[in-house]
Amino acid sequence: ESNGFPETFLWGSASAAYQIEGAASEDGKGVSNWDQFVRIPGKTFKATTGDLAVDHYHRFKEDIALMAEAGLKTYRFSIAWTRIIPDGNGEVNEKGLAFYDAIIDECIKYGIEPMVTVYHWDMPQALQDQYGGWENRQIVKDYVRYATTLFEHFGDRVHYWITMNEQNVFTSLGWLTGMHPPGKVMDQKMFYQVNHHANMAHAYSVLELKKRYPDAHVGASFAYTPGYAWDCKPINAMAKADYDDLQNYFWMDVYAYGRYPKAAIRYLESNGIHIQMEAEDQKIMKQAAALIDFMGVNYYQTAAIEYNPIDGVGMSTEVNTTGKKGTAKEEGIPGLYKKPSNPYLEKTDWDWTIDPMGIRMCCRDITSRYDLPIVISENGLGAFDKLEEDNVIHDPYRIAFLEAHLKELKKAIDDGCDVWxxxxxSFTDLLSWLNGYQKRYGFVYVDREEDDTTAKLNRYKKDSFYWYQNVIKTNGKD
Ligand code: BGP
Incomplete structure (x- = not known):
């Protein structure tokens, strides 16, 4: 007999500042690495500006009213560091604080629990220019000061904090494939060093939060792509173990245990990579790990994992950013693993596997490995949606996708996973980092096209809006 979702379950939606706000230079906001990155010419992939985005900065009241109408219990959003401390480590901008005060108060007015992401990839460009941003240990101090500013100002009203969004993604794309700022390609040494800096920034900020608000709930959001060993050949099962240590546990073990997986460190050392640490680091990482309250999981897809010979495929920058199905290329780490296309799974137009059971896999793995509560901080389907006459949008594919994932999530809860x-x-359509505005995720359609800066940006409810409203009303029982 299924107990289903607990009464206190937080049904929500998520967004990120750069993808939704716009108002890129208003009210004292500083320039972020993304504001700058999208302007560098000659990219082989799309990187559309968030200058206007969907103008949430001016329309947040309308958007949050729609969230209330859908019945959302929580709204996860990120704060733009450049609004709070425009140059990264100088003066605090009161207008930036005031903007997020207004968002938070608006949520609370409707009984929506604000869930705040401290860092969702938009770093002050000034820090990049000053000292190389994440590449320099100085970032730890600056991040912690920024995070602490948020804790002190919003901590009386915000009970859920996410320190980092998908550290595995922004570091891989920033230092290995070059598709995110600062656009470095295969700089392995720096990739691992940057991760250590981000881990310390996370760890110290957890300590600062808990000093001030011991009852606050804090975690990091990890992009978890569970792997399936290709077949029953032992070498492929071993490749999957390598994949887990280097691509999953390399981050989750740090958040939950405060240490790197041993096999991953051995692999790095045998490749001449030694992470530079300060004397206290390992102690601080452990202290923070003991204090986190949940693992944040962004779940989109799974990957098949097969052994990859030393002369095999490497990281690919030929990812599908057009929505033309079948254009993504196989990628991997030579000598370890590669990710062949899984013949058992359907794919989205952007070649992401559709695998509802994967969400249950994530929960089960985290529960047995870490015994931590889980916050699914992202899950959704990017699709081309069509605005039809009378401003209706029929998105049965999105409903089917989410419904199937919720069924599996419910099973995970029945399995004993503590999912909060x-x-x-997302809630409204918004900017997709590398895919522009055509890859839509929302329950609410925003009528803007790619280069459309004069768009009215009207909001229209999709069919999925009403579906989610009913899910929340019935607490997932239907
Ligand atoms: C996650 C990010 C989000 C969001 C989402 C969808 O990795 O945390 O910010 O963008 O993926 O991805 P995409 O926009 O590439 O389709």
């Missing part, structure tokens, strides 16, 4: 929240990505 489920946030869809």
């Amino acid at each position: 929240a489920y946030c869809t990505w």
Whole structure:
């Protein structure tokens, strides 16, 4: 007999500042690495500006009223560091604080629990220019000061904090494939060093939060792509173990245990990579790990994992950013693993596997490995949606996708996983980092096209809006 979702379950949706706000230079906001990165010419992939985005900065009241109408219990959003401390480590901008005060108060007015992401990839460009941003240990101090500013100002009203969004993604794309700022390609040494800096920034900020608000709930959001060993050949099962240590546990073990997986460190050392640490680091990482309250999981897809010979495929920058199905290329780490296309799974137009059971896999793995509560901080389907006459949008594919994932999530709860929240990505349509505005995720359609800066940006409810409203009303029982 299924107990289903607990009464206190937080049904929600998620967004990120750069993808939704716009108002890129208003009210004292500083320039972020993304504001700058999208302007560098010659990219082989799309990187659309968030200058206007969907103008949430000016329309947040309308958007949050729609969230209330859908019945959301929580809204996960990120704060733009450049609004709070425009140059990264100088003066605090009161207008930036005031903007997020207004968002938080608006949520509370409707009984929506604000869930705040401290860092969702938009770093002050000034820090990049000053000292190389994440590449320099100085970032730890600056991040912690920024985070602490948020804790002190919003901590009386915000009970859920996410320190980092998908550290595995922004570091891999920033230092290995070059598709995110600062656009470095295969700089392995720096990739691992940057991760250590981010881990310390996370760890110290957890300590600062808990000093001030011991009852606050804090975690980091990890992009978890569970792997399936290709077949029953032992070498492929071993490749999957390598994949887990280097691509999953390399981050989750740090958040939950405060240490790197041993096999991953051995692999790095045998490749001449030694992470530079300060004397206290390992102690601080452990202290922070003991204090986190949940693992944040962004779940989109799974990957098949097969052994990859030393002369095999490497990281690919030929990812599908057009929505033309079948254009993604196989990628991997030579000598370890590669990710062949899984013949058992359907794919989205952007070649992401559709695998509802994967969400249950994530929960089960985290529960047995870490015994931590889980916040699903993102899950959703990117699709081309069509605005039809009378401003209706029929998106049965999105409903089917989410419904199937919720069924599996419910099973995970029945399996004994302690799942606190489920946030869809996203509530309104918004900017997709590398795919522009055509890859839509929302329950609410925003009528803007790619280069459309004069768009009215009207909001229209999709069919999925009403579906989610009913899910929340019935607490997932239907
Ligand atoms: C996650 C990010 C989000 C969001 C989402 C969808 O990795 O945390 O910010 O963008 O993925 O991805 P995409 O926009 O590439 O389709």
